[in-house]
Amino acid sequence: MFSWKYVADYFPDIISKFPVTLELVLVPFAASFLLGFVIAAARLKKIPVLEQFLTVYVSYVRCTPVITQMFVVYFGLPVFLEKFGIDANGWNPVIFVFAAYSINISAFLSETIRSSILAVPAGQLEAGYAVGMTGFQTMRDIVVPQALKISLPMLGNLFIGLFQATALAYMVNVIDMIGKARNIAVSRGHLLEGYICCAIVFAIISLALELLFGYVNKRLAFGQKDEYGRRQRTEAV
Amino acid sequence: MIEIKNIYKSFDKLKVLTGASIKVEPHQVVVVLGPSGSGKTTMLRCINFLERADSGELTVGDMTVDFAKVKKKEIHEIRKKVGFVFQNYNLFANKTALQNVMHGLIVVKKMSKEEARKKAEDALAWVRLSDKVDYYPSQLSGGQQQRVGIARAIALEPEIILFDEPTSALDPELIEETLEVMKNVAKRGITMLVVTHELSFAQDIADKVIFMDGGVVIEEGTPDEIFNNPKEERTKQFLSRIIAAKSFDAGK
Ligand SMILES: Nc1ncnc2c1ncn2[C@@H]1O[C@H](COP(=O)(O)OP(=O)(O)O)[C@@H](O)[C@H]1O
Ligand SMILES: [Mg+2]
Numbered sequence: 001m002f003s004w005k006y007v008a009d010y011f012p013d014i015i016s017k018f019p020v021t022l023e024l025v026l027v028p029f030a031a032s033f034l035l036g037f038v039i040a041a042a043r044l045k046k047i048p049v050l051e052q053f054l055t056v057y058v059s060y061v062r063c064t065p066v067i068t069q070m071f072v073v074y075f076g077l078p079v080f081l082e083k084f085g086i087d088a089n090g091w092n093p094v095i096f097v098f099a100a101y102s103i104n105i106s107a108f109l110s111e112t113i114r115s116s117i118l119a120v121p122a123g124q125l126e127a128g129y130a131v132g133m134t135g136f137q138t139m140r141d142i143v144v145p146q147a148l149k150i151s152l153p154m155l156g157n158l159f160i161g162l163f164q165a166t167a168l169a170y171m172v173n174v175i176d177m178i179g180k181a182r183n184i185a186v187s188r189g190h191l192l193e194g195y196i197c198c199a200i201v202f203a204i205i206s207l208a209l210e211l212l213f214g215y216v217n218k219r220l221a222f223g224q225k226d227e228y229g230r231r232q233r234t235e236a237v
Numbered sequence: 238m239i240e241i242k243n244i245y246k247s248f249d250k251l252k253v254l255t256g257a258s259i260k261v262e263p264h265q266v267v268v269v270l271g272p273s274g275s276g277k278t279t280m281l282r283c284i285n286f287l288e289r290a291d292s293g294e295l296t297v298g299d300m301t302v303d304f305a306k307v308k309k310k311e312i313h314e315i316r317k318k319v320g321f322v323f324q325n326y327n328l329f330a331n332k333t334a335l336q337n338v339m340h341g342l343i344v345v346k347k348m349s350k351e352e353a354r355k356k357a358e359d360a361l362a363w364v365r366l367s368d369k370v371d372y373y374p375s376q377l378s379g380g381q382q383q384r385v386g387i388a389r390a391i392a393l394e395p396e397i398i399l400f401d402e403p404t405s406a407l408d409p410e411l412i413e414e415t416l417e418v419m420k421n422v423a424k425r426g427i428t429m430l431v432v433t434h435e436l437s438f439a440q441d442i443a444d445k446v447i448f449m450d451g452g453v454v455i456e457e458g459t460p461d462e463i464f465n466n467p468k469e470e471r472t473k474q475f476l477s478r479i480i481a482a483k484s485f486d487a488g489k
Binding site: 130 | 330
């Protein structure tokens with residue numbers, strides 16, 4: 001029978017695996033951020049061959065479910081690495097999840113970054129040139145900060161989406177919060193309680209993240225009016 | 238000093254500049270007039286390499302380059318010698334008025350932050366915007382934004398500042414304050430090449446007026462020569478059209 005008592009009992013056990021979930025979010029997101037920038041830059045610069053390859057890469061990721069991508073990496077990567085004499089069979093499964101999610105998120109992030117950079121008016125880059133800045137300096141100081149501001153709502157969605165997608169990692173034997181709940185369900189026969197614990201944690205964290213991204217979005221308003229038409233009180237940084 | 242010789246520029250089939258030549262001596266103010274589409278903006282943009290001219294020669298100060306063979310490094314050097322004030326201001330949207338002026342001083346001129354701040358504050362005071370230093374562009378009127386744009390150009394102390402119709406995007410009541418600032422820029426002895434339809438500014442301030450049409454210079458002379466004794470038929474027609482439009486505006 002379902003009992004809130006068990007929910008309370010299992011909570012410490014489940015929450016003790018939160019660092020695993022956190023790591024499953026932060027490592028791929030950080031890697032994807034760098035990779036996403038490189039992919040976006042390569043596609044914007046239209047580097048031959050690489051551009052076509054990346055277009056296919058991005059399409060593959062967008063057109064296939066994340067779970068298949070995870071299995072392809074989990075079962076495929078060892079086979080691939082074997083060809084180079086690397087034995088990946090004993091590796092911690094977390095590594096494969098890192099790789100799979102990095103591939104997935106970097107594709108979506110690169111699209112977001114690319115379209116946000118294109119959304120910054122050309123006059124901003126020209127103004128940088130006119131001031132005597134190099135293309136790189138203008139991208140770094142003017143265009144990219146504005147593009148990040150434009151992409152922030154999308155970045156927030158991706159981040160929260162990734163956080164929730166970590167719930168699939170148990171399928172390749174990673175013991176995160178879900179993996180723990182599953183173990184509890186199997187060993188103690190209470191199916192529902194552990195998952196309720198997970199649901200509570202996911203809901204709270206997702207809500208907190210949404211508030212956080214909303215706050216950062218406002219802080220980065222560059223003096224633009226908020227949704228109520230008021231001018232923001234923004235300080236120079 | 239700046240000189241353009243025989244500049245050519247096409248966009249695909251469209252020949253926009255077809256051998257125009259222009260010279261601006263140090264401390265001179267030269268005004269360029271011409272109908273819409275005659276290539277004025279394109280010419281200014283080519284000077285700053287925001288557009289690449291197909292051929293011709295450009296001299297800025299002690300540097301002379303061939304448009305067809307210019308190197309990336311030379312482009313960068315020339316941009317540092319040339320200031321640009323845009324028709325639609327193009328202030329950095331993610332920076333306050335003060336940061337807009339400071340940024341180039343720090344990144345391009347390698348000034349210390351304090352030095353840059355002092356200089357930027359002076360430039361903004363000079364365009365009468367001391368009370369707006371911490372405002373973002375989106376919080377400023379068009380006239381105020383354009384004055385920040387002028388302050389940003391001046392602070393960098395370029396050899397010449399190019400102005401591309403700096404008042405044409407402004408509401409009529411904001412034009413005067415911007416022209417006033419531009420007159421002060423001229424009084425400081427800064428070399429200026431100005432595209433504008435403000436004939437009174439040209440009359441009062443310009444050392445030389447150039448009339449362009451169809452990608453070439455049709456006629457040039459002192460304001461008096463161009464406005465009171467234009468030689469070319471096209472110049473006459475153009476001036477009478479502008480004056481008619483102005484008096485129509487004034488009569489509204
Ligand atoms: N980037 C561009 N691509 C194609 N045509 C352009 C471009 N920029 C300007 N033109 C064309 O070049 C001509 C001259 O434009 P412009 O230099 O802006 O004239 P003006 O400033 O004298 O009004 C116009 O016919 C315009 O449509
Ligand atoms: Mg123009």
